Amino acid sequence: MEEIAPGLHQLDTLLGGMERLTAGFLVEGPQPALVETGAQTSAGTVIQALAGAGVGPRDLRWVVVTHIHLDHAGGVGDVAQAFPEATVVVHEKGARHLADPARLISSAARVYGPLLDDLYGRMVPVDADRVLAAGDGMTLDIGGGRRLRLVDSPGHAQHHQAVLDEQSGTLLVGDAVGVRLPEAGALRPATPPPDFDLEQAVTSLHRFHSLRPSRLVLTHYGPVADPEAALLEAEETLHRWVETAERVLHDAPGSGVEDLAAALAEADGAPPGAEPDAVRSRLEVLNGVRSNAAGILRYLERRAATGPAG
Numbered sequence: 001m002e003e004i005a006p007g008l009h010q011l012d013t014l015l016g017g018m019e020r021l022t023a024g025f026l027v028e029g030p031q032p033a034l035v036e037t038g039a040q041t042s043a044g045t046v047i048q049a050l051a052g053a054g055v056g057p058r059d060l061r062w063v064v065v066t067h068i069h070l071d072h073a074g075g076v077g078d079v080a081q082a083f084p085e086a087t088v089v090v091h092e093k094g095a096r097h098l099a100d101p102a103r104l105i106s107s108a109a110r111v112y113g114p115l116l117d118d119l120y121g122r123m124v125p126v127d128a129d130r131v132l133a134a135g136d137g138m139t140l141d142i143g144g145g146r147r148l149r150l151v152d153s154p155g156h157a158q159h160h161q162a163v164l165d166e167q168s169g170t171l172l173v174g175d176a177v178g179v180r181l182p183e184a185g186a187l188r189p190a191t192p193p194p195d196f197d198l199e200q201a202v203t204s205l206h207r208f209h210s211l212r213p214s215r216l217v218l219t220h221y222g223p224v225a226d227p228e229a230a231l232l233e234a235e236e237t238l239h240r241w242v243e244t245a246e247r248v249l250h251d252a253p254g255s256g257v258e259d260l261a262a263a264l265a266e267a268d269g270a271p272p273g274a275e276p277d278a279v280r281s282r283l284e285v286l287n288g289v290r291s292n293a294a295g296i297l298r299y300l301e302r303r304a305a306t307g308p309a310g
Contacts, residue, residue: 001026001053004223005168005215007146011049013038015071016119018282020182020221022071025172026053027165030143031061034079034086035163035172036219039071040121043078050083060086062140064148066174067160068094070108070120071286072219077101077124088131089140089150094159095133098126119285134161151211155201156190162208169214171227176204177234179220179286186268187224187233189292191241196295198242205231220286240267245296260293 001009007028015022015038024046025035032055038046050060060083065073068090076098080088090098097104101123109116116122136152151162153176163172178189189201208216209231216227224230244267245260252259 001049004217005165005170008165008168008170009053010217010222011046013042013075014045015039015042016285018285021282021286023217023219023221024049025217026050026055027142027146027148029146031141032059033062033064033140033142033148034060035064035066035148036072036174037063037065037075037079039074039119040078040123041074041119043075043082043121046075046079047082055083057083058085059083062087062089062142062148064089064140064150064163065094066162066172066176066219067091067157068097068104069157069175070104070116070123072174073098074120074123077126080126080130081124086130088126089134090131091150091152091159091161092133092135095131098123098131099128101125136161139166151207153204153207154195155197155199155204156192157195159195160204162204164211164213169212170217171208171211171213171215172217172219173208174219176201177208177216177218177224177230178237180218180224180230181221181282187230187237188268189234189238189241191238191292191295191299193291193295193298196299198238198299201238202235205235237268241292242296242300244268245293245300249300257290257294257297260297261290264293264296265289 001011004010009026011024013022013024022038027033063086105122134150138150140148146167149164153160153162156175175190178187180187215223217223244263248255248263
């Protein structure tokens with residue numbers, strides 16, 4: 001584990017055996033919390049890391065996930081079994097899927113195919129009486145004067161919440177700001193279907209800015225050097241991507257996901273050699289351009305039919 005703020009440690013979940021791709025976070029205190037479990041295939045790594053940090057089976061009080069996508073919450077059932085005193089905290093719009101993940105897994109199987117079992121695994125259900133459906137502004141008592149505040153942050157997903165460690169001023173933003181691997185250059189927003197919404201995503205970024213965090217930490221992967229600059233970069237890139245997609249659809253009505261993906265890749269491609277092939281391949285597994293294009297296309301189709309979300 002790596003201490004990224006006083007009493008706040010980042011652990012590598014080793015998604016798919018790959019280092020520095022997906023993080024989890026241990027918040028120390030009399031009632032410690034784990035934020036992000038990682039995928040079900042990573043659960044053993046996470047449980048072992050917590051044990052290595054001295055967190056016993058009866059010690060963990062809170063398990064918090066920023067949203068229910070499998071790379072963030074897939075291991076929640078395994079972790080809950082390993083730490084039977086912990087309450088599982090999830091956005092109120094995602095709570096039912098933790099108690100009964102069948103629909104979530106079925107949807108993921110259609111999207112990922114064989115990659116579901118190879119990379120992510122299948123979420124184990126959590127007893128419903130251990131799931132706390134969180135609303136915006138809810139706080140969790142870690143003890144010793146430390147509290148975690150949950151911040152509703154849709155845009156990437158309707159069931160997304162960021163986690164503010166009020167003591168250190170650290171904001172754990174899940175996927176709401178995007179993805180930047182340590183070896184990569186630019187920050188890449190995550191705009192997957194079915195929930196991506198530009199207006200909501202930008203509103204969430206503005207809300208993060210208003211919180212004035214001393215640190216801003218991505219689940220993929222780690223603290224950013226300058227929180228304000230990262231928020232601005234994320235907003236600018238989101239607008240650029242959507243404008244690129246709008247131009248494609250204007251010039252060639254009926255264009256599909258592959259057309260948008262090609263345009264996004266061309267518009268946002270890193271200069272040759274700027275990112276090693278291994279880094280680019282990891283980004284594609286985690287946050288592929290085709291998935292982002294599909295999310296933007298669905299957003300534009302929904303907006304055309306109903307108007308932008310408030």
